[in-house]
Amino acid sequence: MGAAGTWAGVPAVLEAGCSRGRPLRTYNRLVMSTAEETHVVGGGLAGSECAYQLARRGLPVVLHEMRPERPTPAHHTGEFAELVCSNSFRSDDPHHAAGVLKREMEAFSSLIIGSARAAAVPAGGALAVDRERYAQRVTAALEAEPLIEIRRREVTELPDGDVVLATGPLTSDAMSAVLAELLGDEYLYFYDAIAPIVDTESLDHDQLFAASRYGKGGDDYLNAPLDREQYLAFQEALVGAEVMELHDFEKKLFFEGCLPIEEMARRGVDTLRFGPMKPVGLTQPDGTRPYAVVQLRQENLARSHYNLVGFQSRMTWGEQKRVLRMIPGLGKARFERLGQIHRNTFVNAPVHLDELYRLKNHPRVRLAGQITGVEGYLESAATGLLIALYLTLEGRGSEPLPLPATTALGALARHLTESKAKHFQPANINYGLFEPLEGGRIKKRERRRVYAERASAELGRWMTANRSALIRGEREAAEEGVAEAAVR
Numbered sequence: 497m498g499a500a501g502t503w504a505g506v507p508a509v510l511e512a513g514c515s516r517g518r519p520l521r522t523y524n525r526l527v528m529s530t531a532e533e534t535h536v537v538g539g540g541l542a543g544s545e546c547a548y549q550l551a552r553r554g555l556p557v558v559l560h561e562m563r564p565e566r567p568t569p570a571h572h573t574g575e576f577a578e579l580v581c582s583n584s585f586r587s588d589d590p591h592h593a594a595g596v597l598k599r600e601m602e603a604f605s606s607l608i609i610g611s612a613r614a615a616a617v618p619a620g621g622a623l624a625v626d627r628e629r630y631a632q633r634v635t636a637a638l639e640a641e642p643l644i645e646i647r648r649r650e651v652t653e654l655p656d657g658d659v660v661l662a663t664g665p666l667t668s669d670a671m672s673a674v675l676a677e678l679l680g681d682e683y684l685y686f687y688d689a690i691a692p693i694v695d696t697e698s699l700d701h702d703q704l705f706a707a708s709r710y711g712k713g714g715d716d717y718l719n720a721p722l723d724r725e726q727y728l729a730f731q732e733a734l735v736g737a738e739v740m741e742l743h744d745f746e747k748k749l750f751f752e753g754c755l756p757i758e759e760m761a762r763r764g765v766d767t768l769r770f771g772p773m774k775p776v777g778l779t780q781p782d783g784t785r786p787y788a789v790v791q792l793r794q795e796n797l798a799r800s801h802y803n804l805v806g807f808q809s810r811m812t813w814g815e816q817k818r819v820l821r822m823i824p825g826l827g828k829a830r831f832e833r834l835g836q837i838h839r840n841t842f843v844n845a846p847v848h849l850d851e852l853y854r855l856k857n858h859p860r861v862r863l864a865g866q867i868t869g870v871e872g873y874l875e876s877a878a879t880g881l882l883i884a885l886y887l888t889l890e891g892r893g894s895e896p897l898p899l900p901a902t903t904a905l906g907a908l909a910r911h912l913t914e915s916k917a918k919h920f921q922p923a924n925i926n927y928g929l930f931e932p933l934e935g936g937r938i939k940k941r942e943r944r945r946v947y948a949e950r951a952s953a954e955l956g957r958w959m960t961a962n963r964s965a966l967i968r969g970e971r972e973a974a975e976e977g978v979a980e981a982a983v984r
């Protein structure tokens with residue numbers, strides 16, 4: 497599988513750290529032997545990557561996938577790792593957090609990123625794919641792996657032994673019931689709405705004020721006040737905005753009580769003022785109460801992103817940007833994520849997961865992919881990859897040291913384990929999830945590079961520290977004809 501390219505911006509560190517100038521994909525050839533098979537449930541982005549990585553390291557895997565026999569409401573094929581919507585794996589800029597995550601995955605010869613590169617289509621700075629070619633490639637690679645046994649059926653009970661549950665946002669009802677039994681109903685979240693997220697630095701803070709409703713929680717929220725005229729113009733724009741078509745299964749959810757803001761706006765001129773834009777309990781610095789207000793809630797520990805509370809939407813992405821920039825203080829907002837509505841099964845990770853993705857109460861069960869509370873194709877695949885590395889290390893008798901949150905892979909786990917359980921929400925990879933940079937102020941443009949370089953160095957260190965546990969001996973490697981690939 498061709499993991500294209502080294503980490504173009506920072507190759508030296510990775511090479512020096514672990515492979516003396518050889519590309520980091522050499523970590524792919526890592527073999528150990530064990531009789532116990534790992535059950536990976538769900539052959540989506542996370543499960544496919546996880547099964548592949550385990551098998552390439554000599555661990556036998558049973559990969560369970562219910563499609564095509566039992567389809568989901570969003571998948572259309574029986575291929576592994578099918579992309580259900582967009583064909584993009586986000587930015588490929590080596591200094592963008594999504595670009596860093598890709599390069600970290602490529603250091604371990606990611607099946608998903610390798611297949612995506614092989615099936616790439618021109619998409620500016622993003623890595624986008626011909627979805628059919630990409631999924632066929634993933635499927636062929638999995639089917640060709642001798643250590644992977646593929647079982648095409650729905651799993652309705654927890655298999656014995658080590659289990660990686662990677663059943664995704666559309667986890668089947670039977671598996672949801674299994675999870676509910678393991679975790680307790682109250683901890684299995686079914687979120688079908690995602691509010692937009694903005695970059696804090698793109699906000700005009702002069703137009704916002706920090707306060708919590710009725711003073712509860714100090715200045716936890718940023719508030720964008722609207723006067724009557726601004727509110728009416730905003731409400732009118734929402735009513736006229738273009739919206740996306742809904743799938744049938746989404747319609748059902750939609751009517752189950754998750755109302756998009758534009759739908760609320762349509763129900764009456766004041767509906768929003770009595771809903772997510774209600775001004776009660778909020779006083780502006782001049783002592784007056786605004787006519788309406790949009791609340792922004794801190795999204796991550798670093799406060800680098802805020803979400804618009806209650807602003808789930810099915811407006812098209814262009815319309816969301818246009819209409820939401822009418823909110824005072826958001827005129828130049830950069831959107832880290834736009835509002836969405838779809839079914840999403842995920843657990844309250846800070847309550848249930850440890851930093852190795854194990855269920856705290858059932859450590860033989862690991863969760864991977866979107867069900868953990870990461871968001872997106874790339875991030876889901878990344879969790880599958882990391883779990884396979886940890887399982888390999890455990891199989892070799894060493895307690896794995898989690899990757900530090902200075903790396904993109906480690907930052908994802910940090911989001912899952914260190915976020916506040918009460919407000920836990922899925923997240924894409926972004927620098928707000930990373931360990932903050934130390935030292936004095938660094939210019940914004942420089943900061944991304946510094947983050948990326950630090951991630952590269954730290955990943956190299958972790959790989960070096962775990963090298964002996966992750967790779968097979970040189971003699972074995974030579975016997976297998978992969979001496980070239982062995983890391984020295």
Ligand SMILES: Cc1cc2nc3c(=O)[nH]c(=O)nc-3n(C[C@H](O)[C@H](O)[C@H](O)COP(=O)(O)OP(=O)(O)OC[C@H]3O[C@@H](n4cnc5c(N)ncnc54)[C@H](O)[C@@H]3O)c2cc1C
Binds near residue numbers: 582652
């Ligand atoms: C409608 C919709 C649109 C989306 N759009 C985007 C987008 O544009 N970009 C983006 O990055 N992300 C998008 N996502 C999120 C996307 O689902 C994830 O990014 C990614 O697919 C998650 O990977 P995963 O491996 O966790 O789950 P999936 O890729 O969904 O894989 C889970 C697999 O488990 C299987 N499965 C489920 N239950 C069982 C069972 N009991 N037994 C056996 N197999 C089972 C399913 O058939 C599926 O193949 C969207 C999600 C939805 C629902």
